[in-house]
Amino acid sequence: xxxxxxxxxxxxxxxxxxxxxxxxxxxxxxxxxxxxxxxxxxxxxxxxxxxxxxxxxxxxxxxxxxxxxxxxxxxxxxxxxxxxxxxxxxxxxxxxxxxxxxxxxxxxxxxxxxxxxxxxxxxxxxxxxxxxxxxxxxxxxxxxxxxxxxxxxxxxxxxxxxxxxxxxxxxxxxxxxxxxxxxxxxxxxxxxxxxxxxxxxxxxxxxxxxxxxxxxxxxxxxxxxxxxxxxxxxxxxxxxxxxxxxxxxxxxxxxxxxxxxxxxxxxxxxxxxxxxxxxxxxxxxxxxxxxxxxxxxxxxxxxxxxxxxxxxxxxxxxxxxxxxxxxxxxxxxxxxxxxxxxxxxxxxxxxxxxxxxxxxxxxxxxxxxxxxxxxxxxxxxxxxxxxxxxxxxxxxxxxxxxxxxxxxxxxxxxxxxxxxxxxxxxxxxxxxxxxxxxxxxxxxxxxxxxxxxxxxxxxxxxxxxxxxxxxxxxxxxxxxxxxxxxxxxxxxxxxxxxxxxxxxxxxxxxxxxxxxxxxxxxxxxxxxxxxxxxxxxxxxxxxxxxxxxxxxxxxxxxxxxxxxxxxxxxxxxxxxxxxxxxxxxxxxxxxxxx
Amino acid sequence: xxxxxxxxxxxxxxxxxxxxxxxxxxxxxxxxxxxxxxxxxxxxxxxxxxxxxxxxxxxxxxxxxxxxxxxxxxxxxxxxxxxxxxxxxxxxxxxxxxxxxxxxxxxxxxxxxxxxxxxxxxxxxxxxxxxxxxxxxxxxxxxxxxxxxxxxxxxxxxxxxxxxxxxxxxxxxxxxxxxxxxxxxxxxxxxxxxxxxxxxxxxxxxxxxxxxxxxxxxxxxxxxxxxxxxxxxxxxxxxxxxxxxxxxxxxxxxxxxxxxxxxxxxxxxxxxxxxxxxxxxxxxxxxxxxxxxxxxxxxxxxxxxxxxxxxxxxx
Numbered sequence: 001x002x003x004x005x006x007x008x009x010x011x012x013x014x015x016x017x018x019x020x021x022x023x024x025x026x027x028x029x030x031x032x033x034x035x036x037x038x039x040x041x042x043x044x045x046x047x048x049x050x051x052x053x054x055x056x057x058x059x060x061x062x063x064x065x066x067x068x069x070x071x072x073x074x075x076x077x078x079x080x081x082x083x084x085x086x087x088x089x090x091x092x093x094x095x096x097x098x099x100x101x102x103x104x105x106x107x108x109x110x111x112x113x114x115x116x117x118x119x120x121x122x123x124x125x126x127x128x129x130x131x132x133x134x135x136x137x138x139x140x141x142x143x144x145x146x147x148x149x150x151x152x153x154x155x156x157x158x159x160x161x162x163x164x165x166x167x168x169x170x171x172x173x174x175x176x177x178x179x180x181x182x183x184x185x186x187x188x189x190x191x192x193x194x195x196x197x198x199x200x201x202x203x204x205x206x207x208x209x210x211x212x213x214x215x216x217x218x219x220x221x222x223x224x225x226x227x228x229x230x231x232x233x234x235x236x237x238x239x240x241x242x243x244x245x246x247x248x249x250x251x252x253x254x255x256x257x258x259x260x261x262x263x264x265x266x267x268x269x270x271x272x273x274x275x276x277x278x279x280x281x282x283x284x285x286x287x288x289x290x291x292x293x294x295x296x297x298x299x300x301x302x303x304x305x306x307x308x309x310x311x312x313x314x315x316x317x318x319x320x321x322x323x324x325x326x327x328x329x330x331x332x333x334x335x336x337x338x339x340x341x342x343x344x345x346x347x348x349x350x351x352x353x354x355x356x357x358x359x360x361x362x363x364x365x366x367x368x369x370x371x372x373x374x375x376x377x378x379x380x381x382x383x384x385x386x387x388x389x390x391x392x393x394x395x396x397x398x399x400x401x402x403x404x405x406x407x408x409x410x411x412x413x414x415x416x417x418x419x420x421x422x423x424x425x426x427x428x429x430x431x432x433x434x435x436x437x438x439x440x441x442x443x444x445x446x447x448x449x450x451x452x453x454x455x456x457x458x459x460x461x462x463x464x465x466x467x468x469x470x471x472x473x474x475x476x477x478x479x480x481x482x483x484x485x486x487x488x489x490x491x492x493x494x495x496x497x498x499x500x501x502x503x504x505x506x507x508x509x510x511x512x513x514x515x516x517x518x519x520x521x522x523x524x525x526x527x528x529x530x531x532x533x534x535x536x537x538x539x540x541x542x543x544x545x546x547x548x549x550x551x552x553x554x555x556x557x558x559x560x561x562x563x564x565x566x567x568x569x570x571x572x573x574x575x576x577x578x579x580x581x582x583x584x585x586x587x588x589x590x591x592x593x594x
Numbered sequence: 595x596x597x598x599x600x601x602x603x604x605x606x607x608x609x610x611x612x613x614x615x616x617x618x619x620x621x622x623x624x625x626x627x628x629x630x631x632x633x634x635x636x637x638x639x640x641x642x643x644x645x646x647x648x649x650x651x652x653x654x655x656x657x658x659x660x661x662x663x664x665x666x667x668x669x670x671x672x673x674x675x676x677x678x679x680x681x682x683x684x685x686x687x688x689x690x691x692x693x694x695x696x697x698x699x700x701x702x703x704x705x706x707x708x709x710x711x712x713x714x715x716x717x718x719x720x721x722x723x724x725x726x727x728x729x730x731x732x733x734x735x736x737x738x739x740x741x742x743x744x745x746x747x748x749x750x751x752x753x754x755x756x757x758x759x760x761x762x763x764x765x766x767x768x769x770x771x772x773x774x775x776x777x778x779x780x781x782x783x784x785x786x787x788x789x790x791x792x793x794x795x796x797x798x799x800x801x802x803x804x805x806x807x808x809x810x811x812x813x814x815x816x817x818x819x820x821x822x823x824x825x826x827x828x829x830x831x832x833x834x835x836x837x838x839x840x841x842x843x844x845x846x847x848x849x850x851x852x853x854x855x856x857x858x859x860x861x862x863x864x865x866x867x868x869x870x871x872x873x874x875x876x877x878x879x880x881x882x883x884x885x886x887x888x889x890x891x892x893x894x895x896x897x898x899x900x901x902x903x904x905x906x907x908x909x
Contacts, residue, residue, distance in 0.1 A: 114855070122723060124722075179716075180695065180698075414720075415718075415720075416719075416720040416722060416723045417718060417719040417720055417723045418716065418717070418718045419715070419716070419717045419718070420713075420715060420716040420717075421714070421715040422712065422713040422714050422715060424649065424712055424713075424714060425647065425714040425715050425855070428853060429853055429855055431853075432851055432852050432853030433852060433853070433856070435851050436844075436847045436848045436850075436851035436852040436853075437844075437847075437848075439847045439851055440843055440844030440845075440846075440847035440848065441844070443843040443844075443847065444840050444843055444844065447840060447843070448840075450596065451596045451836075483855055483856060484784060484787060484856070484859070487848060487852070487856055487859060487860075490844045490845075490847075490848055491791060491841075491844070491863075493844055494795075494837075494840065494841035494844050494845070495798075495841075497837060497840045497841065498798070498837040498840075498841065501833055501836050501837045501840070502802065502833055502837070505832055505833040505836070508597075508600075509829070512600075527809070530805060531801065531802050531805040531806075534749060534801045534805060535797075535798040535801050535802065537745060538742050538745060538746075538794060538797040538798060538801060539794040539795070539797075539798055541738060541741045541742055541745060541794070542738045542742070542790050542791065542793055542794030542797075543794070545734050545737050545738040545741065545790065546734060546738075546787060546790050548734070548737075549730045549731070549733055549734035549737070550730075550734070550783075550787065554783055554784070554786075554787045557787050557791075558787075561791075
């Protein structure tokens with residue numbers, strides 16, 4: 001009797017313990033899945049003012065030491081703060097930043113990306129772009145740190161960023177509704193550099209060099225041009241490359257390439273620098289970089305500028321202490337968002353010297369080898385501030401601010417694999433997965449009760465307990481339920497039924513053999529147990545192998561299967577036996593309903 | 595008390611040649627289908643590429659979808675309609691294409707046909723990762739079979755039975771693969787997971803029978819090996835049929851109600867479980883018996899030879 005009491009106490013203890021771990025999961029999924037305030041789309045942040053000289057549209061905006069009054073410095077957290085808040089409002093819903101909800105979310109069982117929607121991205125860190133002597137061995141870890149910073153600022157709840165193997169990074173963004181934006185944000189190298197724009201003379205030297213290479217190199221192997229006649233006539237001319245451009249009116253180190261010549265110009269340039277991320281150094285330590293887009297693009301001609309800039313970068317993003325979105329930086333587009341940069345101490349010293357020594361020249365602000373803008377230096381700039389303009393949308397500006405604050409990646413990342421699930425499919429999958437599990441379960445339960453009567457009902461109770469322990473354990477381990485995970489639960493139910501049937505059939509057999517109820521139950525359990533141990537071991541072998549080799553969702557399947565197997569031993573063997581023993585402890589059973 | 599398959603005395607071993615023939619025929623069918631389809635049809639998980647699924651409201655015309663896809667100039671694009679044309683699965687290869695932009699342009703195209711398109715999912719796998727996943731999947735299958743073989747050989751002290759179980763489960767997975775191939779279904783990572791589950795399940799079933807054989811060998815010393823096996827299979831028959839039937843209930847429910855994402859997974863399980871039950875009744879122990887008989891005979895012959903040799907030497 002005391003033995004039974006101890007066992008019941010142990011059983012009740014586990015139920016309470018696992019119930020405690022299940023509680024956050026239940027409470028969390030009772031919360032609404034969407035932000036109740038989400039409909040209130042924040043009004044596009046208003047620009048504060050318009051003033052300043054009307055610029056010549058053909059001329060890049062100028063860089064002055066005194067920004068127009070009322071614009072800068074942006075109070076940190078003011079405008080960007082409003083945007084941030086929109087992405088992460090507080091309130092009682094699952095994605096809320098409310099500390100109570102966050103705690104619940106942390107302790108609840110999570111839904112996999114395939115169930116709640118989200119993006120699963122696999123990046124390869126391209127170490128080949130770093131010269132061997134510059135490699136420090138921690139590039140991947142640094143990249144992870146920077147990605148984490150960026151994603152955190154982006155405001156995704158529960159992102160998961162992990163190293164996989166030697167050079168791979170897996171990023172999981174649950175519930176992310178705009179994967180394109182997330183990808184742009186993560187994948188951007190964000191190498192910010194300030195480079196002096198070369199003189200017109202130096203520019204023409206560089207262009208002449210490419211003319212020469214193109215004219216000598218022929219064009220045959222370039223598949224980009226099917227129409228060789230047009231190309232031949234170009235090569236026949238003296239300036240196959242530079243002939244594609246229009247010189248600007250002023251004496252500046254950039255030329256304009258009209259839209260119709262863009263493809264050709266880019267293909268020619270590839271001849272001399274096959275990898276756009278490593279610009280070739282041309283005579284006069286000049287490199288050629290494309291502009292973000294033509295300034296004229298808004299007036300209808302989507303051509304692009306090509307800049308000759310100094311091969312040595314004069315100041316880099318390393319020295320940026322802060323980068324905030326601010327409005328009205330471009331007098332021509334007062335409503336456009338830009339970025340106000342604040343340099344650190346050293347950066348501001350370099351910037352002061354750089355601007356002081358080069359008054360009258362243009363300074364290119366280069367992001368990932370694209371010239372964002374190239375304002376003219378009007379006078380020496382003290383105070384360590386600069387701004388980036390020429391940004392299309394507020395969102396782009398916000399994201400650029402994020403990547404600049406988080407810092408540049410040590411090298412380029414390439415997206416190797418991606419899996420994005422829309423929220424609608426996720427919701428569908430949950431629905432169908434649960435429906436299938438419930439229907440399967442009910443069918444099994446009905447059969448068990450009809451076929452084995454009281455004993456069958458006890459088995460059904462054991463099945464329910466099994467699922468209870470399984471889900472609670474997932475919550476306890478802060479595990480993730482995926483769609484294959486639901487399939488794993490369905491399979492666990494199958495395994496659990498098997499265990500129960502094995503025991504019940506064995507008991508029936510022993511009863512037929514003439515044993516008393518007590519004897520049959522005892523023999524049934526002990527004889528079935530070896531078999532149960534064997535079946536569980538082999539299934540566990542498959543599950544462990546699956547876990548070891550599987551990726552993402554498949555791991556979820558293996559996890560639920562493993563937990564389910566262990567839970568099953570407890571429910572089908574320990575719990576049901578306990579009930580039989582308790583029934584027989586009170587009185588001698590003549591018959592067993594089985 | 596409801597009972598099925600109790601007290602049966604089927605002579606399974608005597609008829610094992612027919613079941614071998616049936617299994618061989620099914621395996622052959624698999625091989626023929628695989629050859630005809632030029633190997634298993636691998637999903638993007640292994641080949642690399644993109645799969646985009648979208649849903650339409652109202653259901654779209656196939657031609658409209660194809661037209662919209664063609665405008666994208668995607669490499670080897672392929673459109674498959676699902677759920678009565680309210681969904682489409684679009685496969686394509688696109689080096690360096692931003693997959694989401696592909697959807698955005700596709701959506702705009704469909705808008706012109708007055709069809710609202712919703713993004714369901716996108717999967718893109720680079721060829722490098724695909725290769726790796728394929729290797730991993732093969733390794734996973736090989737390892738699980740090897741470990742199961744070792745486990746059974748250890749538990750039953752007989753390699754013949756370990757081999758019997760592994761041959762049976764290999765046969766189950768092959769036939770599941772064959773059925774998927776006949777229906778021209780893709781082999782994805784999830785389907786590989788199904789194969790591994792089939793392995794686990796098939797071995798599970800087989801072990802129940804083997805355990806009974808082990809138990810009976812000790813009890814029924816007067817019976818021949820074949821008789822012991824027949825008795826063991828008969829004794830466990832009700833359990834085998836019951837659990838298989840009940841497990842099938844949950845798989846059938848997954849197959850019909852689980853939705854398109856796990857449809858292939860459920861199909862593989864369905865076939866695998868049915869064949870798994872069949873093989874653990876008719877094939878696994880038969881092979882185990884034949885292998886161990888063959889082994890005993892070989893040993894006997896070898897012994898006879900050595901005895902003869904010693905007799906000859908002695909005379």
